[in-house]
Amino acid sequence: MFRVLYQYLVPVQVRSIDFESTEVVILEEIDDSEECGVSMKKGVCYRCFKGNRFMEKEACIVCGANYCYDCVLRAMGSVPEGRKCVTCIGFRIREARRGKLGKCSRLLQRLLTDLEVKNIMNAEMLCKLNQVPPELVFVNGETLSKDELFQLRNCKYPPKKLRPGYYWYDKYSGFWGKEGQKPSQIITSQQNVGGHIKTNASNGNAKVWINSREITKEELWMLKSAGVHCEGKPHLWVSEDGTYEEEANKKEKSKIWDKTRTKLVCTVLSLPVPPGSENPSEKEVNGEIRDNLAQKSIHKFLLVGYEKSGTSTIYKQGNMMITNNFSSGAKNSDTENVVLIRPRFSMVFPFSEDERQTIKLLIQRKLFGYLGILLEGREQFEEESLLEKRKRCVINKSGPSDNLEAIFPAATCEYAPFIEEMWKDAAIQATYYRRNELQMLPRVATYFLDRAVEISRTDYEPPDMDILYADGINSSNSLTCVDFSFPKSTQDDSLRYQLIRVHPRSLGEHCKWLDMFEDTAIVLFCVALTDYDEYSVDRNGVLTNKMLASKELFESIVTHPTFENKNFLLILNKFDLLVEKIEQVPLTHCEWFRDFKPVVSPNCHNSTYPSLAQRASHHIGMKFKELFRSLTDNKLFVSLVIGLENDTVDEALRYAREIIMWDEEEEPYLNFELSSTDSEASSLCVLLENDLSD
Ligand SMILES: Nc1nc2c(ncn2[C@@H]2O[C@H](COP(=O)(O)OP(=O)(O)OP(=O)(O)O)[C@@H](O)[C@H]2O)c(=O)[nH]1
Ligand SMILES: [Mg+2]
Numbered sequence: 001m002f003r004v005l006y007q008y009l010v011p012v013q014v015r016s017i018d019f020e021s022t023e024v025v026i027l028e029e030i031d032d033s034e035e036c037g038v039s040m041k042k043g044v045c046y047r048c049f050k051g052n053r054f055m056e057k058e059a060c061i062v063c064g065a066n067y068c069y070d071c072v073l074r075a076m077g078s079v080p081e082g083r084k085c086v087t088c089i090g091f092r093i094r095e096a097r098r099g100k101l102g103k104c105s106r107l108l109q110r111l112l113t114d115l116e117v118k119n120i121m122n123a124e125m126l127c128k129l130n131q132v133p134p135e136l137v138f139v140n141g142e143t144l145s146k147d148e149l150f151q152l153r154n155c156k157y158p159p160k161k162l163r164p165g166y167y168w169y170d171k172y173s174g175f176w177g178k179e180g181q182k183p184s185q186i187i188t189s190q191q192n193v194g195g196h197i198k199t200n201a202s203n204g205n206a207k208v209w210i211n212s213r214e215i216t217k218e219e220l221w222m223l224k225s226a227g228v229h230c231e232g233k234p235h236l237w238v239s240e241d242g243t244y245e246e247e248a249n250k251k252e253k254s255k256i257w258d259k260t261r262t263k264l265v266c267t268v269l270s271l272p273v274p275p276g277s278e279n280p281s282e283k284e285v286n287g288e289i290r291d292n293l294a295q296k297s298i299h300k301f302l303l304v305g306y307e308k309s310g311t312s313t314i315y316k317q318g319n320m321m322i323t324n325n326f327s328s329g330a331k332n333s334d335t336e337n338v339v340l341i342r343p344r345f346s347m348v349f350p351f352s353e354d355e356r357q358t359i360k361l362l363i364q365r366k367l368f369g370y371l372g373i374l375l376e377g378r379e380q381f382e383e384e385s386l387l388e389k390r391k392r393c394v395i396n397k398s399g400p401s402d403n404l405e406a407i408f409p410a411a412t413c414e415y416a417p418f419i420e421e422m423w424k425d426a427a428i429q430a431t432y433y434r435r436n437e438l439q440m441l442p443r444v445a446t447y448f449l450d451r452a453v454e455i456s457r458t459d460y461e462p463p464d465m466d467i468l469y470a471d472g473i474n475s476s477n478s479l480t481c482v483d484f485s486f487p488k489s490t491q492d493d494s495l496r497y498q499l500i501r502v503h504p505r506s507l508g509e510h511c512k513w514l515d516m517f518e519d520t521a522i523v524l525f526c527v528a529l530t531d532y533d534e535y536s537v538d539r540n541g542v543l544t545n546k547m548l549a550s551k552e553l554f555e556s557i558v559t560h561p562t563f564e565n566k567n568f569l570l571i572l573n574k575f576d577l578l579v580e581k582i583e584q585v586p587l588t589h590c591e592w593f594r595d596f597k598p599v600v601s602p603n604c605h606n607s608t609y610p611s612l613a614q615r616a617s618h619h620i621g622m623k624f625k626e627l628f629r630s631l632t633d634n635k636l637f638v639s640l641v642i643g644l645e646n647d648t649v650d651e652a653l654r655y656a657r658e659i660i661m662w663d664e665e666e667e668p669y670l671n672f673e674l675s676s677t678d679s680e681a682s683s684l685c686v687l688l689e690n691d692l693s694d
Contacts (some may be wrong), residue, residue, distance in 0.1 A: 047071035056107045061097045061124070062088035069107055082124020083108075093130050095163050101125060136164030138179075139194025140201065148193040155188040157275045168201035169194055172211045173238045174274070177202055182216040186272045189240040209235040210244075218269045218516060225265040226256045242274055268479050268500050269516050298483075301656055302517050303501045304557065305526030306550035307536065310573040313643035314526065314652075315480060315501040316468050360462050363448065363470050367455050370445040371419065377438040378431040419456040443577065444469055468644060479506065486657065497657065504553055511553075515562040521660050522567040524652070525554055527624070529578040529617055532590035547590045547620075554624065558631050567663060569637045569656050570624050572617050576642045579613040587616045592623060 043053030045068035051057070057066040060076070062084050067075045077086040083104070084091070093101070102125040109117055124130060134149035144152070152158060159167070159176055166179035174189035180203040201213050206220035208230050215223075223230055228244065235247035242255040257263060257273050266273050305311045422428055432449065435441055447469045448455060455466075462470070481500040500517070507513050531546035538544045557563060587596045598615045610618070621638040628636035637659055639652040 045071050047075050056105065058083060058105050058107050059097070059100075060085045060088055061093045061100060061130070062091050064094060064097065069111065072107065073111065079120050080123060081127040081129060082120060090129070092133070095165075098132075098163050099161065101130060132162060132164055137162065138166045139169050140167075140197050142195035144193060151191060152187075152193050155191055157186070157188045159185060159187050167194075168197055168213070170197055170201075170211050170213060172240075174240045175210070175213075175238075175272075182218050182270075183272055184270075186240070186274045206230075207233045209233075210238050211236075218271055221269060221513075221516065222262060222265050222271055223256065226259055226262040228253070228256065240274065264479060264481060267498075268481050270519055298496045298498050299521040299657070299660055300498045300500055300517070300519060301522055301524055301653070302520040303499060303524045303526065304504060304507070304553075305571070305573075306504060306528070306531070306546065306553050308546075309526040309528040309531070309550065310571075310641075310643040311501050311503070311526050313468065314524075314571070314573070314641070314649050315482075315499065317643065317646050317649040356462065359467055359470065360460060363462055363466055364455060364460070366470065367448050367452060370441060370449055371422070371452065373438060373440045373445070374428055374431050374435070374449070377435070377441070378427055380438075381431060381434065420453045423452045442471065444471055484653075486654070499653070511556045511560055514557065514560045518562045520563075520566060522569055522656050523557065523563065524569050524571055524656060525557065526571045526573050527554075527620070528574045529572050529620060530574050530581050532587055532593060532620075533581070533585045545590055548592060551592065551624075551627070555627070555631065558628060565632070565634065567637070567656075567659050568628065568634075569639055569652070569659060570621065570628075571639050571641050571652055572621060573641045573643050575613065575617060575640050575648075576644070578617060579611070582613045582616050587619065593619060 041049075043051060043055065045051050045055075045057065046065040047067055048071050051068050055068060057068055058072045058076075059066045060083060065075070065085055075085050076083060077089075081089055082101075084093075102121045104117055104121055108120070112120070132149070134144045134146050137144045137149060139148075139152075153162065157174070167176065168179055169176050169187070169191075170183075171190055171192075174186045175183040176185045176187045177183040179201060182202055182204075197211070197213055199209070199212060199214055202216055204214040204216040204219070206215045206217055208215050208220055208223065210219070212235070220230060223236075228236070236244050237247060238244045238256065242257045244253050244256055246253075257266075263273055265271075303311050303315060431438075435446065435449075448466070454460060479500060479502050481498055484497050484499060485495065486497075500520075502517070504511075527550050528546070531550055534546045535543050536546050536549065538549060558568065587593045596616065596619045598612060598619075617640055625636045625638065628634065637655065639655050641648045641652050643649065
């Protein structure tokens with residue numbers, strides 16, 4: 001049946017592996033290079049010693065030896081137990097390779113017919129020796145019998161990816177996890193397998209107990225998000241559907257996972273939710289896709305930055321892309337430069353009618369605030385106008401407050417015509433003309449004030465662009481996250497990504513909550529390039545330069561033990577604003593950039609010569625890179641972004657993905673050839689990267 005190739009067989013490399021050991025190592029992934037017990041040059045074929053890491057190979061599921069196209073069948077013979085070298089036949093598979101069971105490479109598909117491949121994979125899956133041995137699966141400290149393992153694997157919601165190892169199982173709620181770790185899944189409850197759960201099963205120290213297990217910090221966060229009172233060391237009883245009651249107070253409370261917010265927290269913290277209780281919006285995407293996606297690992301992008309650096313704009317931008325893509329029917333679009341983002345438990349997006357109504361009121365309230373500042377400015381400029389009386393009129397109507405924002409929204413309809421009149425007033429227009437002199441007026445105000453009349457109307461419906469510009473949406477202390485994937489045309493279309501935006505305030509003092517994000521693949525640290533001459537009052541009431549405050553936050557995150565050796569992509573945002581500002585205020589205004597001495601060249605009028613803003617952002621990037629190197633000995637990646645322009649955000653996200661991919665391939669970042677689809681998208685980032693190379 002199989003292509004029997006004994007005639008070609010030559011002795012394969014002799015390897016020394018301790019096959020007899022029954023030690024339960026097992027749960028950790030093992031590096032291929034260590035597996036065969038021989039030191040080989042990385043990437044070469046284990047039989048002919050030719051090739052490199054980019055060459056397609058097939059690996060033995062026991063020892064991990066890799067073979068090239070020419071050698072694989074000679075090394076593996078008639079493959080009676082699946083892909084094993086002839087010397088490995090009769091031995092148990094390496095647990096770290098269990099995930100690869102039954103999944104063959106393209107190399108084998110090219111070499112054999114479909115039927116042959118199918119038969120090999122069946123043999124691999126069904127071979128007794130390749131099954132999880134029940135005596136190596138421990139649940140609550142007790143090894144399983146054959147029947148127990150059978151029961152566990154065949155219940156309605158079985159543990160996923162069950163491998164030999166130590167697990168804990170809360171039979172009452174169905175919580176399941178690896179010993180000493182937070183729960184990873186909620187499986188079918190009430191199964192009679194293993195021993196009794198121990199108090200310290202998950203190694204928690206949150207001083208809260210669920211079904212007599214002390215829970216982890218992550219679970220504590222989840223409970224708090226669900227509104228469960230966690231003070232006073234409570235013991236809770238949680239049943240499989242999430243209803244909980246306090247041991248001392250037997251009155252049943254509501255369910256833990258009812259709130260979308262709780263599901264969001266669970267998603268971000270990689271905590272399980274009961275099967276079947278996932279957010280409906282997730283199912284809507286496409287049931288099939290979701291199931292497929294669920295099996296793939298998620299790469300988490302953590303987006304964080306100092307206040308007003310632009311994180312929510314970048315996050316909103318991502319959501320816009322998906323909204324627009326789905327609404328235009330481009331769900332499976334192959335369009336390049338477009339990131340498909342699937343909303344998951346997003347708090348604000350995509351915009352429902354109610355949400356749009358809330359956003360509308362928020363934008364109108366902001367507009368009133370800006371107009372209030374203009375009115376004050378008008379006074380400040382000591383210009384006379386008819387409007388003076390009207391302003392007094394508003395103040396009289398609104399009581400002690402002299403801020404229009406405070407009387408909104410009750411007065412919306414009443415004052416809408418008044419806004420139009422006021423806006424047309426010559427004195428207000430004159431004040432508006434001098435708006436750059438008004439310290440209190442944020443830059444973004446111009447965008448809205450230009451359309452003050454339209455926005456103040458009751459029938460105003462905020463378009464996407466207004467939502468993007470609107471400050472204050474999504475600026476809560478909460479977390480927000482979306483799932484996304486990249487278009488099909490790229491090589492890793494099967495992978496799943498998640499963008500998590502977290503506000504620095506919710507990280508707590510000394511960023512103590514950062515350890516919640518330990519499984520982050522890459523940190524996107526956002527810096528507003530314009531912060532170098534701006535100030536804010538810090539926690540101790542001291543006026544601080546915002547760039548230095550941003551630097552301090554960066555240092556705290558980079559040096560946080562949880563983020564040791566993490567990839568970092570520095571997002572230098574608001575480049576468009578820097579272009580304007582740098583002409584007015586020198587970069588040396590900030591003491592950290594005192595050494596910025598741009599060389600003035602005779603070619604500086606040449607269009608290919610970098611502009612002052614480019615050189616300034618280059619310098620800022622350099623400074624962060626130097627700092628990063630001094631703190632971690634690693635390389636910091638940099639991307640230049642204009643948060644309000646979706647293509648630059650798209651490029652930054654693509655760049656982040658590439659960094660993760662390089663990391664996974666253990667390829668040093670140098671001389672990496674980009675695929676043709678990605679080369680364009682990343683050009684800006686790579687250019688900047690070269691530019692900033694240290
Ligand atoms: N011109 C311009 N404005 C930007 C850019 N990025 C963000 N903004 C504006 O800067 C302001 C602050 O941006 P946000 O995205 O709210 O910043 P944040 O990091 O969420 O800050 P918090 O609100 O403190 O959470 C908003 O008014 C944005 O419209 C950019 O690249 N260019
Ligand atoms: Mg914001």
